[in-house]
Amino acid sequence: MSSNYQLNPGKWRGKWYSLFALSLITGVVFQQTAMVWAQSAPAKPAPDVIVFTNGDQLTGTLERATGDSFVFKSDVVGEITVTADKIKELHTGGKFVALKNGEKVTRTSKTPAGITYQDSVITLADESSSRVVDTVPVKDLAVLIDGATYSKEVTGNPGIFQDWTGGVSGGVTLIESTQIGRTFTAAVNLIRLVPSVEFLPARTRDTINLLETYGKLTQPVIPQTTPPTPDSVAKTNIFHADAEHDKYLTPRLFGLVGLSYDHNYAQGLNLQQIYGAGIGYTVFKTPVQEFDVKADLHYERQNFVPPSVSTDLIGSSFTELYHRVLPRKILFTESGTFIPSWNDPSIYSAIFEAGLQMPTYKRLSVSLSLQDNYLSNPAFGYKDNSFQFVTGVTYSLK
Known part of the structure; x- marks a missing residue:
């Protein structure tokens, strides 16, 4: 019994070459896309750092400050409160608002800015221009609030069903x-x-x-x-x-x-x-x-x-x-x-x-x-x- 169907080696060889070329091109595209994503992904912000007067350092996140007490959260020691007299320097990548003693809080009075603390003075600066916005001696500080909290609690207006x-x-x-x-x-x-x-x-x-x-x-x-x-x-x-x-x-x-x-x-x-x-x-x-x-x-x-x-x-x-x-x-x-x-x-x-x-x-x-x-x-x-x-x-x- 004979068959009319015959294999064409040249035809199948061409198909395998095409599949190989397609796979190669796809791999290159995926590799370039991954590289672009990796380059465009925002870098993880550096942790905040407290330098104590005795020279020790602690990394973590500054949450807020009330008066001369700074609330700092670290993966190592958890949430702690540190008084200003024990801090030599403090550097943070977050944006904060500083309210002074006796200052009236209004919805349009402040814009969150980056801060540093040194020599008992909090310095607030615009991150884009590095221009100093304000300086607040710690003895005059009432509250230091992070930008997200300030936007929600001061400039925001909660709906009738929120925050109960x-x-x-x-x-x-x-x-x-x-x-x-x-x-x-x-x-x-x-x-x-x-x-x-x-x-x-x-x-x-x-x-x-x-x-x-x-x-x-x-x-x-x-x-x-x-x-x-x-x-x-x-x-x-x-x-x-x-x-x-x-x-x-x-x-x-x-x-x-x-x-x-x-x-x-x-x-x-x-x-x-x-x-x-x-x-x-x-x-x-x-x-x-x-x-x-x-x-x-x-x-x-x-x-x-x-x-x-x-x-x-x-x-x-x-x-x-x-x-x-x-x-x-x-x-x-x-x-x-x-x-x-x-x-x-x-x-x-x-x-x-x-x-x-x-x-x-x-x-x-x-x-x-x-x-x-x-x-x-x-x-x-x-x-x-x-x-x-x-x-x-x-x-x-x-």
Whole structure:
């Protein structure tokens, strides 16, 4: 049996030559491209260097400085704080902004520049022209901020959903016996500072707080009657919500606008609404504690269950707030508010709150809180005081 198909050696040899040439050309192109990429790739910046007064050196990254304390991060020793009297020289490739003591921070006041430190003086220079922009003696330095942080915290304007901190809490109590009970508690406490870093003076502060306690207890009639008597049901429903926006006029004095809503079934209060504006003052503030006082003038509307009549009031809120970080990062908070009315002095209310938040695992904490609400004019047949003690679990947002 014969075949009409015959191999053509010259034809196949030409194909192999073509494939070889194509492979050679492709390899050359890849090699040249890799060389171009390697040449165009930015060189890794040199590490920052601290030269100590004793001659030792430490490489790493300068993060910031507050007063005469420089925060430096190194792969060898981690983050450390070095005082200026121990530094002979400091060289960094980053761009920074230096704010002097008493200098007012504005959104257009500074441009980040390269820095060097020598002889107790910080020198800021334009990297493109090497022109000295400013010199700041370390004794006059308030804060040294890296360019990225300055752009975000000072010149930037965060969106409404950015930079919120705080926590979300919840708890539940269940009873399954002759009585059947359910109690649920939930709380949301949010705060946003602009700027969000502690070493810059605050421009604005926003707070949002929500608290809901709902409970239902079913109790059968014992002994049961004939015909049967329906079970008795007791309900608890306490809701509070408030929001406030603060605008700082000075590092301690701020103006405020706020609103709050309250519903308290235990006092026959269907809804209390407050809308007002006022001023506040930070009495003292340290890294571990802060104490603020506030006062406002507001409109207040109280709506009660019938037959009690609703009221329209012009009043004020006088508030004090305190928080402190205890050992082991336990957070203690306390606040008290007295709310008199000016058009009817016989009507007033007061709120006292206190709480502990104890970290347990990562962002989870065990929380204990109490709240006491007093209302001088509760609905007919209801008590004037409502007290809550709540335990739960809190998840911190940051």
